[in-house]
Amino acid sequence: MATRKRLADSWCGVVLAAGKGVRMNSARPKVLHTVSGVPMLAHATNAVRAAGITKVVVVVPPGGDSAQEFQAAAGPKARLVVQTSQLGTARALLAARDAAARPDSILLSYGDAPLITPETISAVTAAHTKQRSTVTILTARVPDPTGFGRIVRDKGGAVTAIVEERDATAAVRAINEINSGCYAFDAEWIWSQLPEIPRSSSGEYFLTDVVAAAIRAHRKVATVEAADHNEVLGVNDRVQLAEAERLMRGRILRRLMLGGVSVSDPATTYVDAGVTVGADTVVWPNTHLRGATRIGMRCQIGPNAILDGVQVGDDSTVVASHVESSKIGQRVHVGSFSRLRAGTSIADDVFIGNCAEIKNSSIGSGTHIGHFSYTGDATLGARVNIGAGTVTCNYDGKRKHQTIIEDDVQIGSDTMLVAPIRIGAGARTGAGAVATTDVPPGATVVGVPARPIRPKSVKRRIEVPRSGS
Structure with missing residues (x-):
């Protein structure tokens, strides 16, 4: 009970749900499509709450037509904030800064990842707290890592980089441990870093660059491997x-x-x-x-x-x-x-x-x-x-x-x-x-x-x- 109270007091869950979902070929926002009768966004926010994090902020796209549906899926106590410009995951998280208030730690997940369980989220928050990490990454080992960012480690097992497939060498592409995109962050540190992230060649700002900044600064970067790699499946089509x-x-x-x-x-x-x-x-x-x-x-x-x-x-x-x-x-x-x-x-x-x-x-x-x-x-x-x-x-x-x-x-x-x-x-x-x-x-x-x-x-x-x- 004390552990859950500490989570409620010191953590904020941020769920990114502003993606357009172009590959769905649908007029309906991607995260409102259902899996087993429940919107994907509801699966994501329910898992965060079931892990003991009661403060939840959901980043949604502009446009009021679906606002009530987003609120219904996220839950009545969730705070919705709008990402006015689609400029990548780092800017999406930055949009949640004011609504998140001042927790000690941030748990970041995605509205199009409906299979992540409360147990896995609890493992991430527990490892992050125990190891006093600046960043904790949820990883998975998958049979086919094509399309995912790879987790690169040194001989001692420490994370040295997250390398996107387009930038990977043949040796890196052979790695089957991937970045799920789900993170835990030290709140004070992440809010200070997000405005400093450089714009990528595509014109967007990505959270992987925040992880790179933590590694360069010799901050503690921990990982938790999902017990079932299927949990980290993201739905794009x-x-x-x-x-x-x-x-x-x-x-x-x-x-x-x-x-x-x-x-x-x-x-x-x-x-x-x-x-x-x-x-x-x-x-x-x-x-x-x-x-x-x-x-x-x-x-x-x-x-x-x-x-x-x-x-x-x-x-x-x-x-x-x-x-x-x-x-x-x-x-x-x-x-x-x-x-x-x-x-x-x-x-x-x-x-x-x-x-x-x-x-x-x-x-x-x-x-x-x-x-x-x-x-x-x-x-x-x-x-x-x-x-x-x-x-x-x-x-x-x-x-x-x-x-x-x-x-x-x-x-x-x-x-x-x-x-x-x-x-x-x-x-x-x-x-x-x-x-x-x-x-x-x-x-x-x-x-x-x-x-x-x-x-x-x-x-x-x-x-x-x-x-x-």
Whole structure:
């Protein structure tokens, strides 16, 4: 706890997110593209906070069109500052100086590097503090270092230079330890150095020149090697975005499986970063769990299911169905080929069969909606049975209207319920009925339009005396 408090008090995280992302070929800012359902910028800022650094400054591009999206992705407590001119990483960090106030140390990361973990950031801050370094570099050893700056060391292992590939000799190009671009800096020193960085031949100012200045001044330059080289992947185009998605998905599924969730085919299972799944749940192939979906324990999800922003209670099953922004209780069965649209709430012990659509409706406990039906803007009580082909006719061409079905109602096949309408408790409709007015409790209605029918009279059997009795 004391260590985290020291981090909160003495560190500031700066996340650079002002790059144009030209290679993405997108009107959308690069760092707002999503990986596993979450903007890349959110992954980056969340990792910084999870490492214990609570003060976060994000450097964003000019233009107010996306300001709210940047703030939402960075988090409400993040401070956004604008880099008015795209003049390189050194000037981007300099833009954050006033917002960063006066911490002892700066942790620098990037909004297009969504895979760096809190554990790796913690390793960087811990090494920087322990070694009292001026600069600490996060490095990685990669199978193919093409395109990256190489970490050059002397015989004693000390860093002597970061050499960009365009300037590297054949011997330097053979080095597979690369500069990730993630650094920790002594704050007082870095703020004093940034204005002194010379302009490069491309007209920009780069942080690698700050590192070179530290080496020339015989300042302490430390390194931390990432345990997994994939963490330092930067996303510059759609190909790298897909690779980041694949890697993040594997990380998420591994966490779920180690937590007691069975994933029958990870290669065809897609789970967003904000999803939670309870132990002993089985996720079958071709399943997508999106947004803030919450799955309970001992559930069966899939195959071929899409759940987006859904809460599912324990012991429930969703097979080959699409569910969005809905709540599903315990011991519920949905599917196959059904759709639950936004605003739907399903109580416990409900059965929803195949090819049923439910929209903005509340379904009471123990209710059965077997197949081929539409339930929209409706409230169903407990133990209701909806026959095949039933439709709540909720739209009159101008407005949507409510259907209310009370407890223990039996709705016959192909019934049309023309809203607004209330079906009283224990009532029944005959097959093919078109109900246009309220049905009283206990009544049975049939026909077009549906009308009540009286129970047939029961003829009393007259006992005829037998002869001789």
